[in-house]
Amino acid sequence: MTDTAFVRREMEPTLPPPVRTTGIGAWLKANLFSTPGNALLTLVAAAFVAMIVPPLYNFLIADAVWSDPEGLRGEACRFEGVGACWIFIQARLNFFIYGFYPTEEIWRLNLMFLIGIVLIAPLLIPRAPFKRTAALLFFVVYPFVAFMLLAGGVFGLRPVRSGEWGGLTLTLIISLIGIIVSMPLGILLALGRQSKLPAIRSFCIAFIELWRAVPLITVLFMASVMFPLFMPQGVSTDTLMRAIIGICLFESAYMAEVVRGGLQAMPRGQYEAAGALGLSKPKTMGLIILPQALKHVIPGIVNTFIALFKDTSLVSIIGLFELLNTVRAAGSDPAWSSPTHAVTGYIFAGFLFWAFCFAMSRYSIYMEERLHTGHKR
Amino acid sequence: MTETAPAMPERPIDRSHMTVSKTDVAIEVIDMHKWFGDFHVLRDINLKVMRGERIVIAGPSGSGKSTLIRCINRLEEHQQGHIVVNGTELTSDLKRIDEVRREVGMVFQHFNLFPHLTILQNLTLAPIWVRGIPKAKAEETAMMYLERVKIPEQASKYPGQLSGGQQQRVAIARSLCMNPKVMLFDEPTSALDPEMIKEVLDVMVSLAEEGMTMICVTHEMGFARQVANRVIFMDQGQIIEQNEPEPFFSNPQHERTKLFLSQILH
Ligand SMILES: Nc1ncnc2c1ncn2[C@@H]1O[C@H](COP(=O)(O)OP(=O)(O)OP(=O)(O)O)[C@@H](O)[C@H]1O
Ligand SMILES: [Mg+2]
Numbered sequence: 178m179t180d181t182a183f184v185r186r187e188m189e190p191t192l193p194p195p196v197r198t199t200g201i202g203a204w205l206k207a208n209l210f211s212t213p214g215n216a217l218l219t220l221v222a223a224a225f226v227a228m229i230v231p232p233l234y235n236f237l238i239a240d241a242v243w244s245d246p247e248g249l250r251g252e253a254c255r256f257e258g259v260g261a262c263w264i265f266i267q268a269r270l271n272f273f274i275y276g277f278y279p280t281e282e283i284w285r286l287n288l289m290f291l292i293g294i295v296l297i298a299p300l301l302i303p304r305a306p307f308k309r310t311a312a313l314l315f316f317v318v319y320p321f322v323a324f325m326l327l328a329g330g331v332f333g334l335r336p337v338r339s340g341e342w343g344g345l346t347l348t349l350i351i352s353l354i355g356i357i358v359s360m361p362l363g364i365l366l367a368l369g370r371q372s373k374l375p376a377i378r379s380f381c382i383a384f385i386e387l388w389r390a391v392p393l394i395t396v397l398f399m400a401s402v403m404f405p406l407f408m409p410q411g412v413s414t415d416t417l418m419r420a421i422i423g424i425c426l427f428e429s430a431y432m433a434e435v436v437r438g439g440l441q442a443m444p445r446g447q448y449e450a451a452g453a454l455g456l457s458k459p460k461t462m463g464l465i466i467l468p469q470a471l472k473h474v475i476p477g478i479v480n481t482f483i484a485l486f487k488d489t490s491l492v493s494i495i496g497l498f499e500l501l502n503t504v505r506a507a508g509s510d511p512a513w514s515s516p517t518h519a520v521t522g523y524i525f526a527g528f529l530f531w532a533f534c535f536a537m538s539r540y541s542i543y544m545e546e547r548l549h550t551g552h553k554r
Numbered sequence: 555m556t557e558t559a560p561a562m563p564e565r566p567i568d569r570s571h572m573t574v575s576k577t578d579v580a581i582e583v584i585d586m587h588k589w590f591g592d593f594h595v596l597r598d599i600n601l602k603v604m605r606g607e608r609i610v611i612a613g614p615s616g617s618g619k620s621t622l623i624r625c626i627n628r629l630e631e632h633q634q635g636h637i638v639v640n641g642t643e644l645t646s647d648l649k650r651i652d653e654v655r656r657e658v659g660m661v662f663q664h665f666n667l668f669p670h671l672t673i674l675q676n677l678t679l680a681p682i683w684v685r686g687i688p689k690a691k692a693e694e695t696a697m698m699y700l701e702r703v704k705i706p707e708q709a710s711k712y713p714g715q716l717s718g719g720q721q722q723r724v725a726i727a728r729s730l731c732m733n734p735k736v737m738l739f740d741e742p743t744s745a746l747d748p749e750m751i752k753e754v755l756d757v758m759v760s761l762a763e764e765g766m767t768m769i770c771v772t773h774e775m776g777f778a779r780q781v782a783n784r785v786i787f788m789d790q791g792q793i794i795e796q797n798e799p800e801p802f803f804s805n806p807q808h809e810r811t812k813l814f815l816s817q818i819l820h
Pocket of ligand 2: 619
């Protein structure tokens with residue numbers, strides 16, 4: 178027998194993995210001070226936190242004005258070294274959320290939100306029951322119900338002009354319609370851009386390149402100022418509706434390019450396998466290509482949704498009172514004039530925007546993980 | 555090329571169902587030419603495949619083997635000549651293409667399973683959406699075929715979680731679920747490790763034993779010897795030589811064939 182030959186006589190037993198080193202010291206060493214460079218970064222970061230946290234704490238909590246028992250409004254916040262003026266938010270909360278909507282009719286908006294949440298929940302939660310019914314109700318029936326509740330004028334509901342809609346409600350209305358319309362429109366445009374028919378292809382390319390090249394502000398101005406000039410005499414459309422149409426078309430051009438990115442990443446083999454099984458082109462698209470392509474571009478899609486959600490604040494320049502504009506309008510009320518109430522309002526609005534965007538982002542990460550089906554090949 | 559003999563099943567194969575029809579033509583290719591741009595990739599192809607025949611196509615890389623079988627289910631379009639499959643001539647008429655594709659199964663080198671669907675969904679998709687078979691019935695058939703390719707326990711997994719050999723067997727089962735009259739194989743084992751090659755070839759041999767009409771592009775010469783009625787050798791887009799496996803391997807006629815076989819068999 179030579180030295181190089183080897184035959185195993187017994188199998189090696191399987192052992193549990195080595196015990197992990199635990200304890201605070203080990204954790205600190207591994208995570209914060211593993212190398213001199215990392216130790217330095219840890220110290221710098223700690224110094225930064227120490228610098229930023231106390232003033233933030235003082236402004237937001239310690240020096241902030243939390244209650245206004247005497248009804249002083251702005252005066253309560255008018256003193257040296259005042260922090261956030263939270264009483265301003267408390268007092269104007271209804272305005273920030275519902276805009277100029279008549280107070281006695283606000284139950285209609287709440288009812289609209291409630292129905293919306295009840296219908297949208299099963300769509301967002303995987304494996305929830307009644308998905309199909311909920312989808313049908315949400316996409317087909319709900320728009321009419323919501324519009325009825327918002328605008329009134331039927332079933333004895335008092336009419337409320339769209340000019341009176343506002344606040345967070347308006348922000349949500351615009352962005353939800355924008356999201357729901359721009360998604361399918363974007364998919365159609367992306368498919369059209371790849372079409373073999375020159376007429377369809379050129380139309381889609383022209384549409385996408387035109388809308389993408391124009392700033393949203395311009396689109397909104399055109400929608401509110403120029404669009405009526407082209408309409409026949411006597412036909413007047415609502416400013417809000419024009420703004421929503423503008424946003425939908427604008428965002429669908431962006432969405433189209435995101436979706437196209439996903440389509441281009443699809444290997445030819447998927448089309449061929451579907452074709453070889455006898456699936457028609459539309460079925461191949463709907464069952465094989467789009468589900469995969471859209472899954473690949475979830476980050477891009479959500480990115481577009483988030484941008485859309487924040488872009489809704491631009492409608493303020495054509496005189497619509499969405500969340501940010503209500504905050505600004507309330508801030509210019511002389512009764513509230515104080516050093517910090519305006520800033521507090523913007524902090525509040527910023528927090529609301531952040532909360533919605535962060536929720537969308539987390540949800541998309543959750544969906545990505547859920548839709549992940551094993552290794553890529 | 556690896557030595558192929560050990561990959562083949564040891565058991566003798568059952569030829570009782572492997573009868574070739576004398577009159578029933580499955581595929582007929584007549585004076586067919588195809589170009590990719592200026593490149594004349596297939597030249598003057600004539601090929602008649604009877605029902606129940608098993609044909610192996612071999613040839614060097616780039617000789618047009620894939621292109622030829624892809625023309626048969628119109629994944630590629632031919633520019634001259636005729637291709638008639640199960641009595642339907644392939645033209646640009648989409649209806650006819652779908653008709654042909656429903657009856658012709660194809661297995662690809664890289665499996666091309668649908669990664670976003672489970673194995674069971676991969677198998678039932680076409681029966682449900684193309685043939686309109688009820689879901690429960692389609693799943694029953696799918697499980698039967700998964701059992702045939704010996705992986706029923708993988709039904710609820712995703713393709714990305716299976717080994718290459720298992721994926722290729724799923725791909726074969728997926729085609730079989732459409733109950734095709736003809737099966738096309740484009741190098742089904744050449745992306746696989748030797749151990750997996752055998753499990754896929756076993757499935758193909760059992761298909762042949764049942765009398766399936768098959769056209770296989772493969773370099774598994776053991777498989778060709780064992781199940782093929784005819785071996786076709788292609789080079790530069792033309793059929794150079796065709797013969798029954800025994801004389802083809804022991805006594806090739808054309809110089810090009812001799813050279814190819816000497817390279818592939820040793
Ligand atoms: N879509 C295409 N466009 C242009 N040329 C192509 C295309 N597909 C294949 N070819 C060319 O046609 C020729 C034949 O290709 P084909 O794939 O049929 O060869 P093959 O015999 O299957 O080779 P291999 O054994 O490598 O798979 C090759 O020269 C290839 O480069
Ligand atoms: Mg090939």
